[in-house]
Amino acid sequence: MAKEKRQIVIPGEVIVSGNEFLPGDGAYRDGVDVVANRWGIANIFEKHVRVVPVSGAYYPRRGNTIIGTIVDITFNGWLIDFGGAQNAFLPVAEVPRYVNKNEMAEFLNFGETVIVKVWDVKSRGVDVSMKMRGYGKIDGGMIVSVGANQVPRIIGKEGSMVKMIKDATGCDVTVGQNGKVWISGKDTDKEVSAKKIVEFIAENVLLPGLTEKVGNLIKEMGLEISEVEIIAENTDDEEEFE
Amino acid sequence: MAEGIYTKREDGRGFSEVRPMKARVGVVPSADGSAIFETGKTKAIAVVRGPRTLHPQHMQDAKTGILRVSYGMMPFSVEDRIRPGPNRRSEEISKVTEWALSSVVDLSGFPNTVVDVFVQIPQADAGTRVAGINAAALALAHAGIPMREMVSAIGVGKIDKTLVVDLNKYEDSTFHDGEGSTDIPVVMTSRTKEIALLQLDGKISVDELKAAIEMAKKACGGILKIQMDALKNAGGQDE
Numbered sequence: 001m002a003k004e005k006r007q008i009v010i011p012g013e014v015i016v017s018g019n020e021f022l023p024g025d026g027a028y029r030d031g032v033d034v035v036a037n038r039w040g041i042a043n044i045f046e047k048h049v050r051v052v053p054v055s056g057a058y059y060p061r062r063g064n065t066i067i068g069t070i071v072d073i074t075f076n077g078w079l080i081d082f083g084g085a086q087n088a089f090l091p092v093a094e095v096p097r098y099v100n101k102n103e104m105a106e107f108l109n110f111g112e113t114v115i116v117k118v119w120d121v122k123s124r125g126v127d128v129s130m131k132m133r134g135y136g137k138i139d140g141g142m143i144v145s146v147g148a149n150q151v152p153r154i155i156g157k158e159g160s161m162v163k164m165i166k167d168a169t170g171c172d173v174t175v176g177q178n179g180k181v182w183i184s185g186k187d188t189d190k191e192v193s194a195k196k197i198v199e200f201i202a203e204n205v206l207l208p209g210l211t212e213k214v215g216n217l218i219k220e221m222g223l224e225i226s227e228v229e230i231i232a233e234n235t236d237d238e239e240e241f242e
Numbered sequence: 243m244a245e246g247i248y249t250k251r252e253d254g255r256g257f258s259e260v261r262p263m264k265a266r267v268g269v270v271p272s273a274d275g276s277a278i279f280e281t282g283k284t285k286a287i288a289v290v291r292g293p294r295t296l297h298p299q300h301m302q303d304a305k306t307g308i309l310r311v312s313y314g315m316m317p318f319s320v321e322d323r324i325r326p327g328p329n330r331r332s333e334e335i336s337k338v339t340e341w342a343l344s345s346v347v348d349l350s351g352f353p354n355t356v357v358d359v360f361v362q363i364p365q366a367d368a369g370t371r372v373a374g375i376n377a378a379a380l381a382l383a384h385a386g387i388p389m390r391e392m393v394s395a396i397g398v399g400k401i402d403k404t405l406v407v408d409l410n411k412y413e414d415s416t417f418h419d420g421e422g423s424t425d426i427p428v429v430m431t432s433r434t435k436e437i438a439l440l441q442l443d444g445k446i447s448v449d450e451l452k453a454a455i456e457m458a459k460k461a462c463g464g465i466l467k468i469q470m471d472a473l474k475n476a477g478g479q480d481e
Contacts, residue, residue, distance in 0.1 A: 010473045011346070011383050012391025012433040026388070035433065037348065037390055039383040039473055056386025057274045057293060085293035085307075085355045123353055 009036040026051030058148035058178045060126045064118040067176035082178045086125045094129035113138040141184025146202035148179040153205045168223040169194040246403030247420045252412045260408040265472035267384040275385025279377035283367035288377035289360045290385040296356035307349030311340040311359045319366040335371045342429040342439035348388045368414035369397040372427050391433040394465040398454045399425040405454050407461050428458035432466050
C-alpha cells in the first residue's frame, strides 16, 4: 500500500508545498503551495492532494445511491428531494418501464420515496436513474435518517457492517449515501432492532473497535451473529481510522 | 501616548492583551455546522445551515450561491432586557458580517442556493460582532463550506489617548472621560492577512489608526490559533 499522509486541515492552511502536487477536491493552488479550501482530513496520494470533509451537508457524487422523496412532477420527469443543495431530476426515460406522460403520477406520485442512483452531477443539479436492480419505489419498511458523514461507517469495509445487520435481523437494509437508511423486514420487531443498530453506529462513529461493539449489541438483543471472520478483519481498519 | 488619563485598564489587562478566549465547534448537533466563541464574558453561538435551495426564488443567483447572515442578541444578554427581534443595530451587524465572510467563502459550486448563518449572542460584554464573526467563521468551516481561508476578528480602540485591544463593556460604553472611547472592529483573513472588515465611528488620527491596525493584526494571529485548535481537536467530541 502506498504511503498515505493524513492530517486535519483548516481552510487557508498550506497542506503541502511544491509544484509537483496536484490539488483535487477541497484544495487549490496558490503559488507553490497547495492550500485547503475546506475543513477536513487532508489526503495526499501519489502527489494528488484532496481534503475529505468530515462534517456538513451531503454533496452528491456520480455513482452514489440516494434515497429521496418526490417533490415535483414535470412534463418529462420527477424532481426528488434528497437533502442536498439542489433537487435531483429523474427523467421518464430513466425508469425501468414505459410511463405514459399524461399519467406520470400513477407511477410515482408526490411524497413517495425512491431509491435512485446518481448518474451525473452538475452545478445546476443532479440527474438520477433507477433503471438498475435494487433501485425503485420504496414500499413499506422504515427510513432512518443519519448524517451523510456517518454513512461510510454504517456500510463498513466492503459492506461488512451492513451485511452484519442484514444477517442478524434478516431485514433488507439499503443505505443511501445521503444519510437515509431504508430497512424492510418480515416483521416490525426485526425492523426496530435493525433501526436501533443503525442508530447506535451513527452515534458512535468515532469509537475504536466499533464492529466488535455492534456485535455485542446484536448479542444483547438476543439475535444471532455470524461471519466472525469479517469482524476480526474489520477491527484493524478501525484502528487506522483513529 | 502615555500622557492620557487611561493609564491602567479597568480589568487589569495589558493594553495589547486580549480577554481569555475559548472556542468549540459542533455545539448544535442538528445543524450542518456550529460553533461557540467566547472572549471574557462575551459569548457568541453561530449555526450554519445549507447549502440549500434559496427561497424566495427571485433572490436566487444563477452564477453562485449566496451567503445570508442573521445576527441577534438574546433578550437577557445585557443588563436591561432588550426587545427581541430585528432592530437597526442587528440589521447592520448582520450585513457587515455577511460582507466580511463573503470575501472568503466560495459558493460558486452551488448556484441558486443559500448558506444561512445564524449568530446569536447569549451574553454580551462588548465585542459581540467580532465574537460573532469568529464563531461564524468556525461554523462555516465546520459545515464543510468551501472557504479560501479563515477569518479572525478583534475589536481595537482608543480609550482617551491610549490604544487598547479587545475592549470590554466598561471601555466601550461606560468610559466618557477625556477624549472618550473609540471602538474599531477589524476582521483579518488568515492566509493573505488582508482586512475583510474595518468599522470606525469616533475620532482617531491616521497614525493612531495605523498603530491600532497593527495591534489588531497581532491579536488576530492569536485568535486564529484558538480557532485552529478548536477545529483540529473537534473530531473527538462532535457527531
